[in-house]
Amino acid sequence: MRESVTLVHIRTQLGPWLDLHMQRRGRLLVGMLLMLLTALSALGLLAVSGWFITASALTGAVLAMGGTAMLDVYTPGGAIRLFAVSRTVSRYIERLYNHDTILRLLADLRGRLFDALVRMDGERLSGRRASDWLNRLTADIDTLDALYLRLLAPPLVALLLSIALVALVGFWVPEAALWLGLALGVSWCWLTLGQARLGLTASRRRVQTLEELRSATMETLRGLAELEAYEALVRRREQLEGIEQRLLRDQWRLSIVAGIGNALAATAIGLCWVMVLVFAIPAFQAGAVSAPVMVMLPLAAMALSEGLTPLPAAFTQFGASLAAAERLNQIDECRSDEGHISDLPNGPLALSVEAVAHRYPGAMFQALEEVSLTLEPGQRVAVSGPSGAGKSTLLALISGQMAVQQGRILLAGHDIASLSPQCLSSAVGCLTQQVDLFDARIADNLWIADPEASEQRLWQALEAVDLADWAASLEEGLATRLGEGGRQLSGGQARRMALARLWLSDPGLVVLDEPFAGLDADTAERVRHGLEDWLAGRSVVYLVHEHDPSRPKPGMQGVTLGLELGLQDPLAWHDEAESVTM
Template sequence: MSANRTAIKGWTRAQSRLGRRNAFPVVLLGLLGTACALLQVACIAWVLAASLTASHATAALSPSLPTTLVAFIIAAVLRALLQVLSEVQAARAGMRARTRLRRSTLGSILADGPRLLRANHSGALAALAVDRIEAVDGFFSRYLPAATLAMGAPLLVLIAAWFAQPLAALVLLCCGLAVPVMQALFGIGAAVAARRQFQAMSRLQTRFVDRMRGIATIVLAGRTEDEASRLALAADELRVRTMRVLRVAFLSSAGLDCAMAVAIIVIAVHDGALFLHPGSAVLLTVPHALFALLVVPEFFAPLRNFALAYQDRAQAASCAEGLAELPMASTPAVAPHRIPPPPPGGVSLVFENVSFAWESSRGLALDALSFRLDPGETLLLVGQSGSGKSTVIEMLLGFITPDRGRVLIDGNDLASLDPAALSGLVSWIGQKPLLFAGSLRENILFARPDADAAALDAALHVAALETVVADLPNGLDTRLGEGGYGLSGGQAQRVAIARAVLRDAPLLLLDEPTAHLDPETERAVFDSLRHLARGRSVLMASHSAAAHTLGGRRIELRDGRLVAHAEPRLGVAS
């Protein structure tokens, strides 16, 4: 827990340093707005003093009254313009910060890949990248400027009040010092309440995403009422915790109102007693007394804004707690570099004593694994579940790096390759391809959006999708549901093959590409894969008995070790 708190504090300090640079224009505009407010207060005090003392000094005060009113109007207009500019700059500061944080968060999620999903729910990650970072907007657009203005703007007011009436400045200073104490007391509760609110929100989102994915199972099991009740309970928990956050915020505001009321009462009582004392110079002190009294709200206005924005800091701390759980992007030992395009016919692949463990308590997933794949060769990885086949695939996709040993692609260390260069070398087809809600054309062109019609037709031919497209109501423009709803498993796998054809990468990785398919569909998919494998290096992990039809060598893994090796039974491109 202490380490987590340290990480949160470190994140908050680092973000504060970055955010203050963008908040500087907001602070400057706020200070100028305070100066305009002081000018307005002085004008009001002068006009009121002129009205209250007209019987004594009408001749002396009336010539300057029009000038005072004009000054008040100018100050009001300038203050309004400064307020608008300040809000614009604050919105830009929050926008820049959210963009930077989302880019960093998504980079961490994408860099860790499937490994991250083993320890985190996708709904929680989505809540972190969307809702939590969205909630941090107030930290950069409101809290950071307000924290600086809470010190600078009251100081300007104190200086002005000191010249008008020193005792009033001392009263404001004492009451102002009490505000941070109350903020600290209420701030602890606000941070705890905000953290619990975000936890409740994450649980609700996670449960909702899970139930939407399994809606068919829920309906068939007759559990719709139970699941609806549980969602209602989760939503009610979020409501209760949100109201607790607002309760703490209201208490904080009430404490500040009490401090301001005390300041007004003390200054008003003191000045009233002074005016009632015989021999007091009423004409000379009325404008100063009115100024000291009217300036009290302006003194507490920046403190009030800070109190309202303090909740944003609590939300930022809650976001930091989620971001602290994300793995830091690892820095490669060698600077990433690009490689020249490989020659036609595939690339070479070498594993040299590669060891890797997902967790130390689970042992090694790969244990000193060594093998070689020559350009244009096909290599079949077989073994029981948990033998390390998918770990090899994920390592070649760049999601994980070896704990020991190294992986070479055309003689280049995988750890030193630029991610964009690695992406251009590899095509991947998994057990269940991810299809997006959209047209079939959009899903195929996802691999290469700039592909022309000839390339698209060639991909459809290799993937044997021409008949499928002809049977669809709108051909390639037929809309698919989320997850490829509207296509069978075999048809979805053909879409993945078409994507791989468009990518035209020299290394093809196949991870159980025919899992969950019936034998007839499996044979058809393997026919398309044989066409796709020509002129490429192919590494396939599979349990299927029909996998040998793809040809190439066969190696068996057990507990992350190479235990058997077989020469090719059927050639494809070699």
Template sequence: MKQAYQDFKPWLRLLLRRRQRFLLGAILIWVTLIAGLSLLGLSGWFIAACALAGIALAAGLPSSLDIYVPGGGIRFFALLRTVVRYVERLYNHNTVLTLLADLRFRVFGYLTHLDDTSLRRSRAGDWLSRLTADIDTLDNLYLRLLMPPVVALLCVLAVPAFIAIWMPGVAIIVVVTLGALWLMITLGSAWLGFANSYQQTSDQRELRHLVLDQVQASAELMSYRTSAWHQQKISCQEVHAAANQRRLVFKTALGNAAVSLVTGILVISVLWVGSVAMLEGHVSGPILVMAVLILLGVNEAFSVLPAAFVKLGASHAAVKRLNALSTSPANLGKITLPTSCSGPLVSLSNVSFRYPDMLEPAVNTVSLTLPSTKRAVITGASGAGKSTLAQLLMGRISPTSGEVSVSDCAPCEVLADSRAANFAMLSQQVDLFDGSLAENLRIANPDANDEQLWRALAQVALSDWAQRQPQQLDTPVGEKGQQLSGGQARRVALARLFLRSPNMVLLDEPFAGVDAQTAKHIAHSLDQWLGNKTVIYFVHQVDDVSLLPGVEFYWQLDEGRLITDTGMHNPLPQ
């Protein structure tokens, strides 16, 4: 239990940042419940009092009853319950959505500090699961594990206190019984369903992975005639998950049955003890009816607890997975690079890098030196290790062996903000977001004005196209840039680089997806912009030397090893 509390502690602290919203939400739930109990109890009292008054009048006995005050009270509580419930639903759902946004922001922050090696240890679907499914599971923590128990506990105190006005002995029975029920349902349900709900999270994750594998690798599975085997594996996992879920539902039903049983016995006990008190003249019949109906209504406060606490294990599993992100090796860095107007000296000494679970290193004993403000090109076929080498220079991954140095600093030890200010890279993967053209450009420089944006677009030969669009800079690019062609999306990513002033620039296939004329325009823009920066081009092969002006160093990668053509300091072959 202590370990579970430690696991939940960081997320509970996050909740306490919005404790006013949490408390107000709990109060709204409590007021809604009290209004419902008051409506039920007062209605019961009013009906019973009217019945007794009618019997008395029919028997010729004098009787009087004020119907206006209780009638007004019934209307008041009915209206109060409706209005407060509506406000409570709006307010608490807004609170939960806000808390989920806080959670996703924190988890996404953890992910941004992980290097590429750590990210590759899990599938993309697994990271997405942590951002969605695991965080959504914590919805159960805030909305069902914290608010309802607090509200139920307040009812355990409020209802007996109200009954004690007329029947103190009955109130003692009620508070002891309801208190014991509260402990039994919260702690008992959590203990009873912890293992099954914990397992449910693992079952769902495994089933999700198997289904995604079936879809993504369908061609390979069909080629090797293993589709039926894999489908059978999915079916077995479904059967296993369904069996565990049935056990969980059964335990939830046990909790609900316990609530109904205890509250039913409590109602019968109160009715019996209250009847004795009524016969002795200590309490009137309508008051007894009111007390019994209020206790029947208390069932509403307890009925939501079993299903919530049975799933405590699922919340704990999600929390442990999210906590693992905060304790993962983070590429935070400790060094700030000096700001200068010239590019840095780049040096690699016997650098090797092997991805987890790979037999061969992606980069193998690479050594090179690129003087400050010079330009180089590294060629190689797909899979030769060019992108891995670029990631090493950017500090996104750390070498398995050897040393990488930029301005006499290991890039992986440089602070993220300092790296962002000094290094820039155009990767093969283009990241565009579902926003406008201007919003995607301003990712590189939030303070850039429209004139700077148009200048950057002109440098990549996109300004004419953008001006022809009805919304111009406000043109939506679609999710992942789907509204643009591949070449246009790549040029938008390149335009973002022109909005920055880095000292070292890495360009991975900068002319991919464009025609020869556009490539020459971009090459000319790059030549002017690169100036006295340290530059490395990563390309498959050099087809047109004029696209790489100013390049003085030429290397070639082959299966992770560096091959030099006739001398490291020779210019590009003509």
């Protein structure tokens, strides 16, 4: 976090999110105009009130001395009521409207980040803790969604309010306008750019420290029993306190910087109205302005608090917004489909795995080594091997969940690296060992695959996997909730529910990882028969522990053995480890 920050770097990091904001430029402009109307109403209210109070006092003094005077109380009185009401109403509408805009922007931000996450390969996803991704989707987005309300609209409103004040003062006292404009320009620059510069390092570092504290706290809570058992809890607590102390130091520094900014804002406002008064008094003595106008102008300058006061606190935290943008850009860079193929032919797809090897980060041995496989369109083959032989790794590579490190994988003649994530996800349908079901209705879990599917089609999907009778026996039918993680289902039912969801999709290549695991022979045969018509128009790869075409397991009739994976010699790993150590 100590690297230098240039304007180019700031534009590069904030640019994508500013562009996303600009997609709602109409709403942002209306919101800013409402903020400006509120500030100008405050300016008008103070100016007219100062003029009216002074004029009333002078008129009363003249009448008390026996003189004659006349004062129109209706026009300024109406103006005061107008500005008071417009300030209140515009403030209310502005808060309501801008918060609605921020919620829309928040949906845009989260949608964009979720889109990027689903495009990210599994290897990169596993490179960070789940708590880190969660922080980026919550804390970082919450930091960035204040970009408009804190860093875009307020400085523009303050600048326009300052220009309006300079124009008002310049109309009555032209010689004061130049000095007032200079003072306000310097103040505006310091309260924005100066505050951002002072708080940049601490606010950027604070984002990283907060993430570190959250992750460390979650790890501590999860491992509390182990820490207590190994008498490491005290040392762990000291580590947490060290992180807290670093966080508190940055927060203390930011509080000081924000306090300095608030003091300078108040000083700037005070100096401005004193400056206006200093120029207005000679003008009054020379008869260029009346006494009510002489009082009106300094009071109008006090309305600067509407524009300048919010700036110090917002721009002191500018580094946090920049850090959030930097972290989110690391995810967002996965969204681009530029240069990728977005369409593949309909129907069964050919698959070619050519000398593919893969090693996980930090692993001593390769998960796959020189694996090759050819699958013709419409063919069904089995890839067999014991646990740990690399079947799940192969599935992840074929489906694009992990990037190919060595060799290449062709789908319909195209390298999968050249396919867009959306194209690949629609072309390759997978049933993995881990079944992801949600605490929602059966129908909702199935609609994930095809949101446009009719209820009749959902029943057909359940019929294909031998779950229709079970679902029909439930009191609420398709409206039955599955519980968190699908805990209301058995393991076999959960896998069949995932198969039903896959049945609703239309991939050209289907990869099934132990599709009949947990099923008895009769159920497996019924499921195979139910899926037969659906699989007939597709290429299929079965991942199984073992497969003998002459004596197939239930549900595996007619499947040829395309590839048999084997574990490397464990002694070779041991020797390799020793040689590395030496």
